[in-house]
Amino acid sequence: MKLTSAYQSADCTISFELFPPKTTAGLDKLCQNVDRLTDFGPKFMTCTYGAGGSSQGMTLDVLRQVKSRTNLPVASHLTCVGATVPQLCDFLQQATDAGVDYIVALRGDPPQGSDRFVQTEGGLQYANELVELIRERFNHFGILVAGYPEVHQEAPDAQTDLTNLKRKVDAGADVVVTQLFYDNADFYRFRDDCDRAGITVPIVPGILPVTNFAQAKRIATMCKSAIPASLEDAFAKCQNADQEFEIGVEHARRQTIDLMENGVPGIHYYVLNKTEAAERLLQGLSFAV
Ligand SMILES: NC(=O)C1=CN([C@@H]2O[C@H](COP(=O)(O)OP(=O)(O)OC[C@H]3O[C@@H](n4cnc5c(N)ncnc54)[C@H](O)[C@@H]3O)[C@@H](O)[C@H]2O)C=CC1
Numbered sequence: 418m419k420l421t422s423a424y425q426s427a428d429c430t431i432s433f434e435l436f437p438p439k440t441t442a443g444l445d446k447l448c449q450n451v452d453r454l455t456d457f458g459p460k461f462m463t464c465t466y467g468a469g470g471s472s473q474g475m476t477l478d479v480l481r482q483v484k485s486r487t488n489l490p491v492a493s494h495l496t497c498v499g500a501t502v503p504q505l506c507d508f509l510q511q512a513t514d515a516g517v518d519y520i521v522a523l524r525g526d527p528p529q530g531s532d533r534f535v536q537t538e539g540g541l542q543y544a545n546e547l548v549e550l551i552r553e554r555f556n557h558f559g560i561l562v563a564g565y566p567e568v569h570q571e572a573p574d575a576q577t578d579l580t581n582l583k584r585k586v587d588a589g590a591d592v593v594v595t596q597l598f599y600d601n602a603d604f605y606r607f608r609d610d611c612d613r614a615g616i617t618v619p620i621v622p623g624i625l626p627v628t629n630f631a632q633a634k635r636i637a638t639m640c641k642s643a644i645p646a647s648l649e650d651a652f653a654k655c656q657n658a659d660q661e662f663e664i665g666v667e668h669a670r671r672q673t674i675d676l677m678e679n680g681v682p683g684i685h686y687y688v689l690n691k692t693e694a695a696e697r698l699l700q701g702l703s704f705a706v
């Protein structure tokens with residue numbers, strides 16, 4: 418199925434993001450969770466990609482499993498970190514052979530301990546170059562790229578970040594999935610800005626059900642996703658882990674309902690392999706099938 422057709426329905430569709438488990442026991446557990454997630458009728462699932470080393474093979478293992486168990490289209494994340502163009506092409510060929518349908522084309526995070534991305538010699542510097550490479554040599558893939566409602570941390574200002582997003586779309590991206598955010602007002606502002614900038618592809622909000630306050634604070638640093646005062650207060654009043662879980666899930670559920678009421682084409686969920694939070698927040702809501 419073509420990626421854009423996942424968003425043609427008048428109703429909201431959903432997709433799920435997984436990450437490669439570190440062990441084969443973890444993969445078995447993930448497979449069970451994937452079966453449960455499938456009951457919610459997602460249009461596709463994605464799996465993230467670790468920079469350098471073994472977890473890249475694991476990404477394709479996860480996606481082969483998801484595809485054979487669910488028959489759904491699958492998307493592999495791919496970053497430019499630590500890879501030359503021939504290495505990126507090698508991965509794209511492996512993904513093709515594994516039956517991967519779409520690529521989430523990213524530049525990637527700077528390596529741990531560094532706050533700056535450094536281009537690999539013979540590699541790529543920005544995600545728009547990766548989109549170009551895929552369109553030139555692996556044009557059968559649908560392409561998703563990342564957008565930033567709260568502005569990417571390295572961008573000098575919102576307008577420059579938006580111009581850079583447009584480069585990715587003009588290079589051939591089919592869909593924009595946003596960085597996670599907790600205040601829907603940030604998303605609606607971003608959606609309007611994209612519209613004004615002439616970005617016409619579907620803009621799909623990315624939502625993460627945070628399950629504890631400490632995690633939300635770590636993410637605030639990694640993703641630059643601000644925690645609204647009301648959510649922070651609610652977390653601060655919690656007396657145990659169960660209460661924090663409830664607060665996080667309920668917040669993501671309220672975001673979901675509000676996004677649906679405001680006509681988003683789809684919602685992408687950062688599931689992080691733990692289905693409990695996703696299952697709880699989606700229970701009883703109905704999406705396009
Ligand atoms: N699901 C995931 O795995 C996600 C990961 N990320 C991470 O977010 C980070 C950024 O990745 P992308 O958004 O793909 O990077 P990107 O290459 O689109 O943007 C990175 C920075 O460079 C700027 N920029 C982009 N193109 C440029 C150009 N041609 N000239 C000058 N400046 C340019 C952008 O404004 C931004 O500040 C990475 O750390 C990525 O791994 C973000 C969202 C989702």
Ligand SMILES: Nc1nc(=O)c2c([nH]1)NC[C@@H]1CN(c3ccc(C(=O)N[C@@H](CCC(=O)O)C(=O)O)cc3)CN21
Pocket residue numbers: 465526596597625632635636639640687689
């Ligand atoms: N800059 C950036 N890098 C990413 O890798 C990334 C994003 N943004 N945004 C979208 C998703 C969301 N990502 C996330 C979000 C949260 C956790 C997280 O909360 N991790 C847990 C541990 C998870 C586990 O091992 O079960 C934590 O408590 O920190 C991890 C990756 C990965 N993606």
